[in-house]
Amino acid sequence: MSRLVIFSNRVPADGPPSGGLVVALQSTMDNRGGLWIGTEPGDEEPPDTLIPRPGETFDRLTMPLSRAEHEDYYLGYANSVLWPMLHGRVDLLDVSSGQRATYEAVNRRLAKLARPHLRDTDILWIHDYHLIPLAAALRELGVTNPIGFFLHTPFPDAGSVQALSHSDSFLRWFAAYDLVGLQTSRDVARFLDAFRSAGAAQLISGRCIRWQDEIIRVGSFPIGIDADGFRDMAEDAIRTQTPPLSSHRLMIGVDRLDYTKGIPNRLRGFQTYLRDHPAEEDRIAFVQIAPPTREDVGAYMDVRRELEQLSGEVNGEFSDIGYVPVQYIHRAVARSAISGLLRRADIALITPLNDGMNLVAKEFVAAQDPEDPGVLVLSKFAGAAEQLEGGAVLINPHDPASVADGIRKAARMPVGERRQRHEQMYDILRQSNGDWWADSYLRALEASAVIRISNLASLGQGSLGPMTSPLTAFPGKL
Ligand code: ADP
Numbered sequence: 255m256s257r258l259v260i261f262s263n264r265v266p267a268d269g270p271p272s273g274g275l276v277v278a279l280q281s282t283m284d285n286r287g288g289l290w291i292g293t294e295p296g297d298e299e300p301p302d303t304l305i306p307r308p309g310e311t312f313d314r315l316t317m318p319l320s321r322a323e324h325e326d327y328y329l330g331y332a333n334s335v336l337w338p339m340l341h342g343r344v345d346l347l348d349v350s351s352g353q354r355a356t357y358e359a360v361n362r363r364l365a366k367l368a369r370p371h372l373r374d375t376d377i378l379w380i381h382d383y384h385l386i387p388l389a390a391a392l393r394e395l396g397v398t399n400p401i402g403f404f405l406h407t408p409f410p411d412a413g414s415v416q417a418l419s420h421s422d423s424f425l426r427w428f429a430a431y432d433l434v435g436l437q438t439s440r441d442v443a444r445f446l447d448a449f450r451s452a453g454a455a456q457l458i459s460g461r462c463i464r465w466q467d468e469i470i471r472v473g474s475f476p477i478g479i480d481a482d483g484f485r486d487m488a489e490d491a492i493r494t495q496t497p498p499l500s501s502h503r504l505m506i507g508v509d510r511l512d513y514t515k516g517i518p519n520r521l522r523g524f525q526t527y528l529r530d531h532p533a534e535e536d537r538i539a540f541v542q543i544a545p546p547t548r549e550d551v552g553a554y555m556d557v558r559r560e561l562e563q564l565s566g567e568v569n570g571e572f573s574d575i576g577y578v579p580v581q582y583i584h585r586a587v588a589r590s591a592i593s594g595l596l597r598r599a600d601i602a603l604i605t606p607l608n609d610g611m612n613l614v615a616k617e618f619v620a621a622q623d624p625e626d627p628g629v630l631v632l633s634k635f636a637g638a639a640e641q642l643e644g645g646a647v648l649i650n651p652h653d654p655a656s657v658a659d660g661i662r663k664a665a666r667m668p669v670g671e672r673r674q675r676h677e678q679m680y681d682i683l684r685q686s687n688g689d690w691w692a693d694s695y696l697r698a699l700e701a702s703a704v705i706r707i708s709n710l711a712s713l714g715q716g717s718l719g720p721m722t723s724p725l726t727a728f729p730g731k732l
């Protein structure tokens with residue numbers, strides 16, 4: 255088996271994983287070994303070298319970033335330009351000069367430092383929006399290995415892509431990959447449409463496009479979790495956790511405090527529910543866990559203030575002796591404790607305005623007691639909705655009335671219907687778990703790379719150039 259080399263912004267430390275990307279990839283790396291390369295914040299003038307980090311099951315190398323690089327590459331271009339753009343929030347774009355140049359320079363530096371550590375037979379898998387230009391930088395250095403990319407966020411509509419003043423270079427970054435992996439078929443459709451809107455695109459198949467003499471292959475690979483493992487952790491957790499004192503039904507939200515997660519609207523939806531359901535027996539206690547993230551970016555401070563104000567407002571309006579409607583916890587909570595809370599919850603309220611997948615939705619389903627499962631109230635704009643629409647109560651997160659209606663449906667759902675919906679969702683989680691996700695992506699990557707290499711051989715080229723596709727060209731434009 256070829257060695258797998260993962261690239262992502264951060265390299266996980268040993269111990270329990272946190273964050274969607276690491277949760278999904280760590281078990282693949284624990285099982286098959288390999289090398290994981292990433293960056294880490296460093297000093298004013300960090301060494302220009304990769305530093306080995308200790309790890310038991312696979313090797314790790316990190317490139318320390320200077321303070322200026324951390325500011326312009328990570329906080330700046332990645333999180334103040336690409337992150338909002340990828341989530342369709344072009345109103346939040348902050349395109350201060352110099353950030354994009356640093357973003358590309360960091361990717362080039364990582365390629366240069368990683369190059370001597372790569373073997374000819376390695377398979378390279380690059381993750382997420384921090385490192386989109388990395389394959390192009392590696393190709394420039396003569397790397398001909400299979401290189402895949404997986405985007406953990408949504409892919410935006412064509413209009414959002416065009417809001418980047420260099421949208422053609424952004425699209426071109428994807429052309430250096432053998433395969434671009436996205437979370438849902440909706441993302442694939444938007445990806446193809448972004449190229450069509452940029453002009454000179456020709457659809458070769460539903461997963462392959464010719465654009466400005468480049469062939470770009472794409473597919474949807476919904477990221478999965480180890481459902482049985484998470485269920486076991488949740489069962490253990492409730493055995494050891496102190497149960498909450500509240501006699502009310504428990505509703506839970508678990509997110510990084512990010513403006514894409516729709517938490518303020520979620521509270522407005524709960525407020526609408528409480529206004530419409532004043533009876534004591536309809537009361538629900540809502541626990542929202544939202545640890546801080548990217549606090550140096552202005553838009554994150556704004557959402558924090560808004561949330562604090564709203565939770566105070568809802569509690570002021572509806573608190574009673576023995577009843578506090580909203581408990582807002584602004585810190586990270588251990589993964590096992592989260593699993594226990596998810597298991598205890600009668601309802602999960604997961605209402606992102608836009609989300610690549612949302613693993614918490616899957617973790618909630620995995621954690622439930624199949625005999626008496628809770629109900630998942632889920633935004634139709636979470637990637638998870640594409641797989642879980644048959645079992646979840648889908649809502650429009652922009653409309654507090656729709657959120658309130660979802661809570662009401664969940665609170666009144668009979669146990670028979672809850673069991674049937676849960677069983678359907680749990681089956682899907684088991685079929686498409688984290689190992690399935692990584693295996694199916696890597697199989698497709700290897701097949702794509704074979705096509706590229708056979709094209710190179712037939713053209714007698716030593717490096718990547720314009721390719722002819724063995725597939726029949728689709729007549730006309732998309
Ligand atoms: P994102 O990747 O955008 O943060 P996901 O829902 O896809 O969102 O993944 C988040 C992961 O981080 C999940 O595995 C979840 O259990 C974990 N997580 C989310 N919130 C917290 C928290 N408050 N404390 C600890 N872990 C969390």
